Amino acid sequence: MQYSATALNVRYGRHMALDNFSLAIAPGSIHALIGPNGSGKSTALHAMAGLVTPSQGRVELDGEVVASMPRKALAKKLAFLPQQPLAPDEMTVEQLVRQGRFAHVGLLGRYRAEDIHAITHALACTGLTSLAERTLRELSGGERQRAWIAAALAQEPSVLVLDEPTSFLDIGYQVEVLEVLHRLRSEKGVSVLMVLHDVNQAMSISDQLTLLCQGRTLFQGDAHGLAKSGLVERTFGVSGHFVDLDDNRARAPHFDITLPFG
Structure with missing residues (x-):
């Protein structure tokens, strides 16, 4: 799977939202x-997902230009999860996940054995098998976000694109969602x-990071390179320093903010 962007420019009127x-x-x-x-950040993400057309440059997925790919063909390779996805509260988890197969079965298509397997597999990967018959209204924040990730997984994409998947979640649910993403990558x-x-969540879970301003x-580059660059302090306008939480050098550094009071 080759997935890349080259020299993208995105303008909103006179404003250059994304530069090279x-x-x-x-x-x-x-x-x-x-x-x-x-x-x-969100402009770059939307451009990578083919939802924003750049004025310059191109995004490619497996040798095809994303902007030129039919939506259905793209959905079989790439799943996009917006920051606040919407669905009726009365919908069950399984019904939501079944919608992820739309690109494969179409609006009136029948669900084949491979479609059912993909749905079952997506529920299992996100730990939602036992909650399949519950409505979205009955779910916690973390469970609901996992249900949306399961719907994206049911597409069987090679790429999963997410816009702030941990926003509006309590810290426990944030960890829950990040663990699911880590497992999907590794397994x-x-x-x-x-x-x-x-920033600390990004540094702890990511293989590579891009800092935009x-x-x-x-x-x-990687988290250790970012920690040594001094860019976090300057870009976010905060005082602090990076610390190693243990002696395992493979572990990502943690940014400790110096508060201006106390």
Whole structure:
């Protein structure tokens, strides 16, 4: 699976929301986009998912230009989960996940054995098999977010694109969702591209990160490289320092903010 962007420019009127953005996602890896509010993270994510047309540059998936791919063909390879997806509260978890097979069965198509298997597998991967008959109204925040991830997985994509999947969740549910994404990467080989608001979460789960500010790429690399760059402090305008939480050098560093009081 080859998934990349080359020299993307995205304009909204006179505003350059994304300036010369390039990115290559390694197969079976997790890549996080981070940066201050208004830095171009969501614009980059939407452009990568084919939802925004760049004025310059191109996004390619398995050698095809994403902007030129039919929506149904793209949905078989790439699943996009927006920040606040909507569905009727009366819908059950299984009904929601079944919708993820739309690209394969069509509006009036019959569900074949392989479709049922994909739905069952998606529920199992996200730990929702026992909750399949519950309505979305009955779910916790973390369970609901896992249900949406399961619906995306039912598409059987090679790439999962998520816009701030942990937003509006309590810390326990945030960890729950990140654990699911980590397991999908390590056990199923799914490539994950996502925007994360929490820098420490991004550094702990991602193989590679991109730091954006005012539409421009300031850094691309791993968590240790970002920690040494000094860019987190300057870009977010905070004082602090990175600490190692244990002696395992493979573990991501943690940014400890210095509060201006106390």
